[in-house]
Amino acid sequence: xxxxxxxxxxxxxxxxxxxxxxxxxxxxxxxxxxxxxxxxxxxxxxxxxxxxxxxxxxxxxxxxxxxxxxxxxxxxxxxxxxxxxxxxxxxxxxxxxxxxxxxxxxxxxxxxxxxxxxxxxxxxxxxxxxxxxxxxxxxxxxxxxxxxxxxxxxxxxxxxxxxxxxxxxxxxxxxxxxxxxxxxxxxxxxxxxxxxxxxxxxxxxxxxxx
Amino acid sequence: xxxxxxxxxxxxxxxxxxxxxxxxxxxxxxxxxxxxxxxxxxxxxxxxxxxxxxxxxxxxxxxxxxxxxxxxxxxxxxxxxxxxxxxxxxxxxxxxxxxxxxxxxxxxxxxxxxxxxxxxxxxxxxxxxxxxxxxxxxxxxxxxxxxxxxxxxxxxxxxxxxxxxxxxxxxxxxxxxxxxxxxxxxxxxxxxxxxxxxxxxxxxxxxxxx
DNA sequence: AAATAAGTGTTGCATTTGCAACAATTTTGA
DNA sequence: TCAAAATTGTTGCAAATGCAACACTTATTT
Numbered sequence: 001x002x003x004x005x006x007x008x009x010x011x012x013x014x015x016x017x018x019x020x021x022x023x024x025x026x027x028x029x030x031x032x033x034x035x036x037x038x039x040x041x042x043x044x045x046x047x048x049x050x051x052x053x054x055x056x057x058x059x060x061x062x063x064x065x066x067x068x069x070x071x072x073x074x075x076x077x078x079x080x081x082x083x084x085x086x087x088x089x090x091x092x093x094x095x096x097x098x099x100x101x102x103x104x105x106x107x108x109x110x111x112x113x114x115x116x117x118x119x120x121x122x123x124x125x126x127x128x129x130x131x132x133x134x135x136x137x138x139x140x141x142x143x144x145x146x147x148x149x150x151x152x153x154x155x156x157x158x159x160x161x162x163x164x165x166x167x168x169x170x171x172x173x174x175x176x177x178x179x180x181x182x183x184x185x186x187x188x189x190x191x192x193x194x195x196x197x198x199x200x201x202x203x204x205x206x207x208x209x210x
Numbered sequence: 211x212x213x214x215x216x217x218x219x220x221x222x223x224x225x226x227x228x229x230x231x232x233x234x235x236x237x238x239x240x241x242x243x244x245x246x247x248x249x250x251x252x253x254x255x256x257x258x259x260x261x262x263x264x265x266x267x268x269x270x271x272x273x274x275x276x277x278x279x280x281x282x283x284x285x286x287x288x289x290x291x292x293x294x295x296x297x298x299x300x301x302x303x304x305x306x307x308x309x310x311x312x313x314x315x316x317x318x319x320x321x322x323x324x325x326x327x328x329x330x331x332x333x334x335x336x337x338x339x340x341x342x343x344x345x346x347x348x349x350x351x352x353x354x355x356x357x358x359x360x361x362x363x364x365x366x367x368x369x370x371x372x373x374x375x376x377x378x379x380x381x382x383x384x385x386x387x388x389x390x391x392x393x394x395x396x397x398x399x400x401x402x403x404x405x406x407x408x409x410x411x412x413x414x415x416x417x418x419x420x
Numbered sequence: 421a422a423a424t425a426a427g428t429g430t431t432g433c434a435t436t437t438g439c440a441a442c443a444a445t446t447t448t449g450a
Numbered sequence: 451t452c453a454a455a456a457t458t459g460t461t462g463c464a465a466a467t468g469c470a471a472c473a474c475t476t477a478t479t480t
Contacts, residue, residue: 067345078338106331120330121316127337134344135277141351142390144438145466173427180352182468187429189466354468355436383457392438397459399436 004125005073006047010115018115024100029053029091036099039077039087043102048074051095058086066177075126078102141180146189149179154199154208164208171204214335215283216257220325228325234310239301246309249287249297253312258284261305268296276387285336287312351390356399359389364409364418374418381414 007015019026026049029035035053036046048070055068055076067087070076076089077099105123136156143149153175157166168175172190176183193199200207217225229236236259239245245263246256258280265278265286277297280286286299287309315333346366353359363385367376378385382400386393403409410417 106327106334117316120334124316124330124334124337127334127341130341131337131344134341134348137348138344138351141348142387144390144392147466171427172429177352180354182354183428184430184469185467188431191429357436381457382459393458394439394460395437398461401459 004122004129006075006119006122006126008122009118014115018119019098019100022100022104024098026096026098029095029097031091031093031095033091035089035091035095035097037086037088039089042077044077044099045102045105046076046089046097046099048072049096049098051091051093053089053091053095053097056088056090058088078123078127137178146179146181146185147193149181150189150193153179154206157206158208166206168204168206214332214339216285216329216332216336218332219328224325228329229308229310232310232314234308236306236308239305239307241301241303241305243301245299245301245305245307246287247296247298249299252287254287254309255312255315256286256299256307256309258282259306259308261301261303263299263301263305263307266298266300268298347388356389356391356395357403359391360399360403363389364416367416368418376416378414378416
């Protein structure tokens with residue numbers, strides 16, 4: 001997959017050295033525990049070393065919304081400084097997390113680690129990738145009907161998988177949230193698409209017939 | 211406004227030097243002319259030095275969608291590499307634009323300009339700001355009804371202006387596109403909000419009464 | 421293994437929305 | 451300054467959607 005990670009291109013020894021230089025802390029969290037709360041008011045960068053977590057927003061009504069699913073290699077905390085609602089990161093499996101202060105990324109360390117450039121480049125690419133992912137979601141959400149939203153979503157999956165057959169990464173409840181529509185209405189529209197011969201489905205496998 | 215720009219914190223002389231080092235080109239475009247076409251296939255970074263432009267997507271139907279409004283200080287081209295549709299940038303007023311190759315940002319130049327760090331930091335912050343803006347839009351688009359979308363949009367404007375009275379930056383046609391809804395349905399809902407005493411409007415000025 | 425929770429699938433109905441079409445108003449530019 | 455273009459504002463109507471409620475299936479927990 002050639003995934004970008006914040007330490008890509010830096011060898012393991014140097015990563016260790018750098019983390020020491022950054023005064024990074026690595027902690028293991030149990031499932032369903034809080035990794036960090038009130039993220040918006042910190043200058044912390046976190047990296048998921050292993051496991052999965054969710055970036056959660058608690059809005060004014062007390063609703064918890066999953067803003068982002070974090071997995072191995074994901075970073076969090078880099079961009080939400082302007083959020084006024086409370087953000088937190090919750091482990092959804094046993095989870096190893098490294099955190100350090102954002103300052104270390106932008107300000108050169110005194111020892112001016114030679115691999116610092118590499119980290120910044122990776123960071124830019126991670127952010128750029130995030131922008132692409134968000135753009136995809138906006139494209140989908142901007143469509144007016146559930147059918148159009150679904151077809152746009154399928155089209156993105158088709159591109160990513162380079163195949164007209166793929167497995168949904170979200171369950172239907174999550175997909176409804178992702179598309180910003182009512183779940184039952186989503187089910188109805190999927191049924192319609194099947195009946196009209198646009199798609200075939202089997203569990204979470206989708207096959208596009210057009 | 212303390213706006214971030216890619217050259218913030220670097221004095222004018224050094225910016226000039228750096229642009230030379232980057233082999234940057236600065237060109238003035240007339241209104242409605244194409245600044246760059248097929249952006250997705252380039253590694254170019256552009257900076258709007260003066261004037262306004264639109265980042266346009268030509269989708270498969272030939273529809274032109276305004277993805278982003280660019281103004282003085284905006285940068286473009288850095289993150290859209292994965293778009294398969296054609297992207298272009300069109301001047302919406304007389305427009306001075308500087309372009310250079312993305313490589314210059316990430317790879318240290320041979321002379322290793324001392325202000326290079328500053329540029330990278332600014333670049334990170336610009337991207338981060340973009341992520342925040344996109345997050346706002348996703349928050350709005352995810353709401354199910356036009357009323358909820360409008361109220362969320364107003365709430366963001368209220369925060370940004372720190373006032374319950376503010377002027378819309380978009381006209382109603384553009385706002386309808388931004389919210390992903392039909393324009394006439396949007397007008398209807400604004401009328402309802404007025405009749406029910408939630409807002410007052412006068413031209414593009416909105417006053418929240420709650 | 422039983423109990424509980426989470427997710428899927430379905431339906432009737434009221435409400436919301438998009439669409440189409442048009443008039444009125446404002447802005448642009450020739 | 452006048453004509454054309456763009457934007458605003460309105461409405462009837464059909465279609466799409468959300469909501470609520472429920473049965474059923476699959477996971478998870480104890």
